[in-house]
Amino acid sequence: MNKKNLLFLALGLSLQTFAQSPVAQKYAGYITAEDARKHLTILASDEFEGRETGKPGAEKAAKYIAGEFQKMGLTAPVKGSYFQDIPLIETTFEVKNFIANQKPFTYGTDFYFSGSPDANSITTKEIVFVGYGITDSAYNDLKNIDITNKIVLVINTGEPVKNGTYLITKSDKPSDWSITRNKRIKFLQSKNPALILAVNPAVAAILKTNASYFTSGRLSIKQDAAKPKQTLPPVINITADIADQLLQKSGKTYTAFKNLIDSTSAPQTQVVKADLSTSFGQKFKDVHAVNVLGYLEGSDLKNEVVVFSAHYDHIGLNPTGPDKVNNGADDDGSGTTGILEIARAYTKAKKEGHGPRRSILFLGNVGEEKGLLGSEYYTDHPVIPLERTITDLNIDMIGRVDPAHKDNPNYCYLIGSDKLSTTLHKISETANSTYTKLAIDYKYNDPKDPEQIYYRSDHYNFAKHNIPIIFYFNGVHEDYHKPGDEVSKINFDLLVKRAQLVFYTGWDLLNRDQKPVVDVKNNMPASR
Known part of the structure; x- marks a missing residue:
């Protein structure tokens, strides 16, 4: 083959790699602000009492998520249950x-x-x-x-x-x-x-x-x-x-x-x-809590699994203030809502003959606010063996804008995409440049960043097992861990766009021939 043909082939492959997929776009369209608002209005309601781990509000949230998984037709992967019991003390x-x-x-x-x-x-x-x-x-x-x-x-x-x-x-x-x-x-x-x-x-x-x-x-x-x-x-x-x-x-x-x-x-x-x-x-004192899991089986590569995770717990009641409930609409009601919307999109795709090649585990973690407890327990006692888990895409706070971006809200912080796999980082970058076109901010990806965000959400428990991860985050705002974290302050269009970035990244991971290779020595210390 001569050089001219090689050039045209390379150009064609490049265009194919970065071309938008109408099928992916169709199902990303099922992630909507209207549906997201419906979920979040329930999850962050006063009835759920701030969803504190081990308290009735968190139990209500777990049942709501499991009920939605069941409606979508996701498999209950824990011996026929959507709940993984977490023995807490x-x-x-x-x-x-x-x-x-x-x-x-x-x-x-x-x-x-x-x-x-x-x-x-x-x-x-x-x-x-x-x-x-x-x-x-x-x-x-x-x-x-x-x-x-x-x-x-x-x-x-x-x-x-x-x-x-x-x-x-x-x-x-x-x-x-x-x-x-x-x-x-x-x-x-x-x-x-x-x-x-x-x-x-x-x-x-x-x-x-x-x-x-x-x-x-x-x-x-x-x-x-x-x-x-x-x-x-x-x-x-x-x-x-x-x-x-x-x-x-x-x-x-x-x-x-x-x-x-x-x-x-x-x-x-x-x-x-x-x-x-x-x-x-x-x-x-013994305390009862559960992770919530929903499973969507893939096709020819079904033994490999992509995890979409978010924590559904928050910090509970505020006994001293006029507003008695820390509703946690953004933290992490927004991420949980994102998972439900992404699950809806993928289950719809499968029902219409466009299911993923790899399998998906939707993981609602409990106990994140207590020290990443649910994800720690899951990765120590995985329902699906960790050697079959190729990536964790973790969403924690995607519904607000932090002070640094008040003049340009079309952004998302990404943490960890390049820490273990160059392939995963490229997949993430391509998904964004092809579809969502958010301004990606890697501020918190720096090992020397004083906030040490890399260690502060559930993806960390996958990363420490050498599983590639991406953490999606909107940054800390004035209502972080305060009663003011309300549904009324959520930017639902932005929540949807960030969730769609996760969806598109997952679409590539789930359907490509080769899984991301762990080819990077993580430059983050083993613990903070």
């Missing part, structure tokens, strides 16, 4: 006392714990102040000191900076010690102290708005006996007032120590005499 954390130099402080008002550590009683006559808790060639708070089994007090924000120049980077840009969430805490935990007291001025504001979160029960997956949880040194997040009380015998306040480090560029690590006693423990 509610841990209520109790602090019996916290006394610093004879002054008592109150859990949920003056301090909070990260996680729910095992029961313990700690009494000490001294603590180790470790400054910023940083170890670096340019600056080392832990040089020549062993904090094993010690009570340590750490400045849990920032790093040494003088006249606008950061000591570690020697520039006006902070290092990973400031940017990467929990880096210093994980580093200190690796040194096996008995307790970490993490002081941050932001703690007071966090407690003011979220006290009930820390004092109410927390959910986790009931662990198998063969899979014990790893025990890490407990972390207590404290206000500057508590830090000052603990540092009283040093003659310096928390702020004075911080300013001294910054001004001298030298660590101030030292043992400080301090009387501290605290006792804490847990109460446990």
